[in-house]
Structures are given as structure tokens and as C-alpha cells.
Amino acid sequence: MDKRYLLTGLIAVLGVITLVWWRTSHSGLTAQNIESRVEAALAANATSSSSTSSKEEVKAENLKTLYLAGGCFWGLEAYFEQIDGVLDVESGYANGTSDITNYTLIGQTDHAETVKITYDASKLDVRQLLLYYFRVVDPLSLNKQGNDEGRQYRTGIYYESQEDKAVAQAVMKEKAEELGQELKVELEPLKNYVKAEEEHQDYLTKHPNGYCHIDLKKAQDPLIDVSLYPKPSDQELKEKLSPAQYAVTQENNTEQAFSNQYWDNKEPGIYVDVATGEPLFSSKDKYDSGCGWPSFTKPISADVARYKEDTSFNMRRIEVRSRSGNSHLGHVFDDGPKDKGGLRYCINSASITFIPKDQMESKGYGYLLPYVE
Template sequence: MERISGVIDAVSGYANGNTENPKYEDLIYRNSGHAETVYVKYDKDKIKLSTLLKYYFKVIDPTSLNKQGNDRGTQYRTGIYYTSEDDIPTINAIIEEEQKKYSKKIVVEVLPLDKFYLAEEYHQDYLKKNPNGYCHINLSKAKEVIVDETLYPLISKDELRKKLNVQQYEVTQNGDTERAYENEYWDFFEKGIYVDITTGEPLFSSEDKYPSQCGWPSFVKAIVPEVVTYHEDFSYNMNRIEVRSRSGKAHLGHVFDDGPRERGGKRYCINSASIKFIPYEKMEELGYGYLKSLFE
């Protein structure tokens, strides 16, 4: 959890048990009923609870009852213990979303936090003290980018007419195409990210942009696969794959199979009018600091 951008601190402890001031031996040998728990403090301006929970679900088997990895026992049950009832709708929504990935029922318990006790010092930062210690979690998951769709809600047509210029509106809403070589980003290669002009959802990175010479901005992939959607397009007597933004449902361009083979072979041919460039130096200030790891 500490490796996730936006997390301030994470400490190990015990919670939701039957006794006070438990020690590790009480969980193992005396059936104290506590769950081994991580208390996470995070900056709500930098990461949302929903995003944090998505990282959590990346590293657990939510259908496994009272065990994770090689660890077995009620102290290893999976749970989300909230300190505010305002968080319940978010927790339930994420669990409902995760359930779609599994045929078995998710058994993560959701309860109010009932007394958190700090674990012994040797449990804190365990893997820093024991680099080869056992851990079933793939720590690299913390570096994987999660783009939370709820941060970039869909905008109404009326709002878009006020926000966008005529060309941006026609391209994103009516599938228009700007002229090749006469658009803002076709030969632009500064360091940063490109976001949906309608919602601000991050779509592409300059790390994945290349000079295709087709006259439009070209990328080999999206920042993460889920931020774009694909649709068959038979307009102009052609069979093409249209690319739209996930949250804004804005027309972006098309994807072709004539990109650099050594980089996957895709060419995302994107209209400049459908995207906005965010310089690397301003990503933190504008709320995209969690994506700076793309450039490491």
C-alpha cells in the first residue's frame, strides 16, 4: 500500500477481534478473533477510495475464505473495515464490479472498524527488514496504473457545446475528422500525457507516441487498455475500427495494424481535436501525478 501514489502511510496491526491489546500469539493460539489488518492513511486529493480498493483487489483472492496464499486461519480472512459510513456505497460498488470477474461468490467482509491495535515492531515494514521473507503478494502490482473512470464523468451535450470549439465538438460528438498535417499534435513530441478533451480522462502517453508521418498523432497503445473502446465503422465504404474514449464516449480516431512491429504493430491514429496535452511538469498540479510513474 505504501508503494501506491497518494498513500501517506500504512501500518500493520490487528482489528475486529474479541480481546484488547492482542499479540500475534493471541491470533494464532488463543482464537482472539482478530484479523491481520493494514491501517491505510491516504490523501483524498491524490487518490480516491475506489482506486485504493481496486489496488487491494489486485493482490487478493476475494473468493478465498479464511486463507490467502499459504496462510490459513480466520486471522487471514479478507475484509474492508471502514471508519465512515459514507464509504459504504463506494465499497459496495467496487465489490459489485469485482464480482463480475468471478463465478464464485466474493467473501470479503465489510464491517465498521472495531478497534485497531498496532502489531509488534517486527511486523512493521516486514519486507524491508526481511527482503527474502515470505509474501504471496506481487509487489509490482502497486506500480500498475489504474485510471479511475469515476474521476472523469461524462459531460452533457449542452456543457460540451460551451466547453469545446466547433471543430472539437464535431470531431468528438459527430465523428468528424480534421485535416492531415493541419492539426496541433501530429508532429508534437514533448514529454507528457494526452487526455480526453471532453472529460480529462488520461488516454495516451508521449512515451507511446511515434512519428508515423500519416498526418495525425499516432500512438502504439493507450495508457491502459480500458480507457478506450472499439467499434466497427463502415462509413465511407471502408471497414475500420473506431476508437472512442471510455468515460466521455468521444470519437478519437481509428486503430490500424500498420504500426511499428517491434512495439506491438498497432497505430492509434487520433484526432488532435479530441485530445489535450498535459506537460509532464504540470501533471502533479493538474491531478495526474499518479501517472508520473509512466516515465520512470
């Protein structure tokens, strides 16, 4: 009798192990396709941040301009028009060999399709504009963006002051280091700018189903500047983190289910990287998955998460790590709520710190309040 019970128990355990293996080994997620799934999930519940100010309402000293080339200007214009602090976006042609050109002549005059961005410097700065810019361009592609190919579709940052040049150089250096390659983005003083024909202004407003090579919804994803959340040294982390936090974030350990700090937390607020303070998740996207760990349908921004194939324990999973701290956070699975993108971020409480909604402003996270319920 005892042997039969033992055999039955063993079969049950093997069944559970097999089920876990099957679900993790047959998941459609990969480190390569996860980002498109995340973008879809973010777009499903996007929070608009478009500006309501006009140039007439802004002090003259705060009216600034920046010129950016990033492929077809129809999409780039529509993208930047959605960003809070941007007052006006104009399509044009920049940095060619002549001060006279048009849509049919730019191949001869070597102009780049460019957008002139007028913005309120009290709400937005050049660095932030460039971080938005690098979200939607391929900086490693020479003379080609999306389906458009040719010199007129090159990427470029065209500045009017040495201060703006210095900011652009710093951002480009960070991006090149992140990608491990030299960027193909021009950085030049503005010259020979020509406003494009009226038919090209607000093109996607006039033609909502018109061609666009970028994902316009990325403008609604909150901008989280990685430079604000630097990673401490290993010695500093050992002093700052508890043994359990260090083991999880730096040594890829996993805490116990149902006995961790945040698995059943229902308060409104955000969850940040315990190592760096970088925002990672919002309570708006937290739900009870029944797994015993904090579960989310998506990160607060696609920018803050990194993904890695994980084959430990003879399972095939997608590990989630933080951007700035490179902290081990947990794993992402494709068995989440279908109406919210179908993803389940299973996160260790030891890898995150909860910031209650009523403390976000005082702790420097007030800019993310619109993304918390």
C-alpha cells in the same frame, strides 16, 4: 494499355486492403488481454512515487490511519509502502471475535489479514487510499484473493471515524456501479486489531522473491480520480465541441490522417479527453509511427482507458474509449515499439486536447508533471 494500368492499380489497392484486413484480423490483441499488455508497458517505464517523509516530520494533526484487508498482507503492505504520503504500513489481524490472536489462530478467531496504514493527510486522503486499494483487490470475490482462500483472506475496509465511513461508502458505491454488481468488501468499524508477528513485517523486503498475489508496480501508475472529470450532458457537449470533435468522440467517426492537429506535435505536455478534461496520454509516450495520427505506446494510467471489440468495416480491431467521458478515441494495435511494450495507440486529434507542460500546474494537472518528459 490503359486497361492494364487500371488492372495493375486495382490489384495494388486490393493488396493494401488485404494487408490491412490481415493485420487487424490476425492481431493477438483482444479487449480481454489488452489490459495486461498495458500494465506491462506502464511497468517498463514506471516513475517511482514512494514517500520520503517520516512520522516524526509530519504534524500530529496530519497523522491518520486506515485499516484495509485484501488477501495476503505481505503484498498489500509492500504495495502501500510505495505510495507517496504513506508513512508506515504494518501487517496485522483485524475484526475477529477476540483481542488475542496470531497467524495460527486467525482461522478460529475469524480475523482478517489486514494492513494498518499510517499516512500524511496533507498529501493523501482516504478516498485516494481507497482508489489505490481497489486497483489491486478483486472486490467481487468472497473470501478469496489470488491463490489464497479462506475467511482470513476476505476484503475489508475498517474505519475509525464516521467521516471515513462516509468516504468509503461513496467509493464503494461508485465501484459497484462501475462493475454492475454488489461488492463483497466488508465495511465495518475497526475492532480487535492485533499486530502480526515480526516475521510478517516487511516480508517482501526481507524475501524479495517471496509470494505476492498482486502487481506491486501498480503503485507507480499515477492516480487519476474519475470524479474530477465528470461527463457533460449531450447538449453541453454539442455546445462545447466543434462538429468534428463531436462526430469523432460521440459518433465514432475518424478524422483524416496527416491533416489533424496533433499528429506531428512534439512539445512536452499531456493530452486530455476533449469532452471531460480527463488526462489520457503523456508526450513522454508519444512517437512518430508514420500513420498520420497521434501515436502513443501507452496511456498515462491504465485506469483511464476502456477497450471494446470493433468489427466495423469488416475488420477486427480494438477500440479505445475514455473512462469518464466514454469518448471514442481511436484504436490500439500490437505493432508498436517492442522495447516499450509493443503497443501503438492510434488516436484522433479531435478526441484530445493538448496541455503544454508549462501550463499543467495552472490548469490543475501539476500532479502529473513527474510523468511528462
